[in-house]
Amino acid sequence: MEKSGIRIEDLHLSFGETTVLAGINMEILPGEFFAFLGPSGSGKSTLLRAIAGFGPAPRGRILIGDRDIADLPPWKRNVGMVFQSYALWPHLSVRQNVAFGLEERRLPKREIDSKVDAALELVGLLQLADRMPAQLSGGQQQRVALARTIAIEPQVLLLDEPLSNLDAALRVQMRRELLALQRKLGLTTIFVTHDQEEANTTSDRMAVLDGGVIQQIGTPQELYDTPANGFVAGFLGTANVLKGQVSDGHFLTIGGNRLPLACPRTGADRIVLRPQNVTLGPAGGEGIVGTVSHREFLGSSIRYLVDTADGQIIVDTLHSAGQTGQETGATVSLRVDSLNAPLLV
Numbered sequence: 001m002e003k004s005g006i007r008i009e010d011l012h013l014s015f016g017e018t019t020v021l022a023g024i025n026m027e028i029l030p031g032e033f034f035a036f037l038g039p040s041g042s043g044k045s046t047l048l049r050a051i052a053g054f055g056p057a058p059r060g061r062i063l064i065g066d067r068d069i070a071d072l073p074p075w076k077r078n079v080g081m082v083f084q085s086y087a088l089w090p091h092l093s094v095r096q097n098v099a100f101g102l103e104e105r106r107l108p109k110r111e112i113d114s115k116v117d118a119a120l121e122l123v124g125l126l127q128l129a130d131r132m133p134a135q136l137s138g139g140q141q142q143r144v145a146l147a148r149t150i151a152i153e154p155q156v157l158l159l160d161e162p163l164s165n166l167d168a169a170l171r172v173q174m175r176r177e178l179l180a181l182q183r184k185l186g187l188t189t190i191f192v193t194h195d196q197e198e199a200n201t202t203s204d205r206m207a208v209l210d211g212g213v214i215q216q217i218g219t220p221q222e223l224y225d226t227p228a229n230g231f232v233a234g235f236l237g238t239a240n241v242l243k244g245q246v247s248d249g250h251f252l253t254i255g256g257n258r259l260p261l262a263c264p265r266t267g268a269d270r271i272v273l274r275p276q277n278v279t280l281g282p283a284g285g286e287g288i289v290g291t292v293s294h295r296e297f298l299g300s301s302i303r304y305l306v307d308t309a310d311g312q313i314i315v316d317t318l319h320s321a322g323q324t325g326q327e328t329g330a331t332v333s334l335r336v337d338s339l340n341a342p343l344l345v
């Protein structure tokens with residue numbers, strides 16, 4: 001299968017008066033597993049649908065390989081899309097569902113049969129080819145939807161929250177299967193999700209969207225370690241964003257606390273402090289003084305919300321069996337030993 005990248009240039013899209021995508025620019029590499037991540041209403045699905053050719057016509061360019069597809073109807077774009085609702089034909093068998101798109105293309109029957117078999121084999125459903133959709137589990141139905149899309153041999157695969165209707169355990173299993181399949185086919189893939197764990201664990205790179213604007217593009221680790229702004233910092237993992245200033249190898253917070261910086265920084269006045277990088281000790285110790293206002297037992301860790309002069313700070317401490325930790329209402333001191341954290345300007 002031919003590998004093609006996708007390039008989006010200065011894409012704008014509105015529903016009537018409402019601007020939903022505002023100046024999208026990005027490049028997705030051939031064979032890349034790319035995620036669109038963002039909260040509800042951020043424009044992820046609209047962007048995916050614009051690539052597929054659904055919804056109002058956008059302004060700007062969309063290229064697959066060297067081909068500008070922005071003005072082509074959906075069926076001429078050579079993209080395959082899988083939806084959250086599997087959208088299988090209920091009156092057709094698994095085999096007939098997968099064959100549907102190939103029959104529409106009027107391929108010879110022998111070719112259709114072999115492509116359907118190959119696609120069902122790939123998703124591990126060949127033995128269920130004669131079942132009806134209603135006789136399948138949710139995960140199996142989603143595999144049929146995937147097989148149907150792969151069978152038409154699209155240049156790119158577009159996945160719109162394909163795992164959202166599955167229960168938590170199956171979602172984890174299916175996202176691994178999806179990634180394995182994508183790697184096997186080498187198919188350029190865009191995966192829309194609002195679930196950061198899903199994006200982190202599958203994608204080579206991702207774009208974080210908010211309000212129809214790309215906030216940052218990068219690998220999951222780049223976005224976590226060096227977020228471009230407070231939104232990305234908070235959306236990927238939990239973040240404390242403290243205000244202050246850099247001075248003399250320290251970050252001076254509003255509360256007058258001096259947090260030691262691991263390396264000299266300049267120019268920033270906000271710092272991202274991850275909950276696991278703060279140490280919580282008993283009252284009277286060195287550090288930021290605060291009061292535990294809430295605690296949550298998370299299994300492997302305990303999360304504390306601590307009220308301080310710098311605002312509320314979230315702290316995660318590793319939990320070992322038998323340890324009780326700090327109670328709500330306790331006065332504690334928070335220490336940050338060496339701050340190698342991202343700064344935001």
Ligand SMILES: Nc1ncnc2c1ncn2[C@@H]1O[C@H](COP(=O)(O)OP(=O)(O)OP(=O)(O)O)[C@@H](O)[C@H]1O
Pocket residue numbers: 015018020038039040041042043044045046047194
């Ligand atoms: N047909 C429509 N008419 C008017 N506004 C729309 C239409 N479809 C979407 N919108 C608006 O466009 C914005 C982006 O919607 P979109 O579905 O792309 O967001 P999303 O990030 O995919 O969210 P979700 O995760 O909830 O699906 C939202 O504010 C939504 O209300």
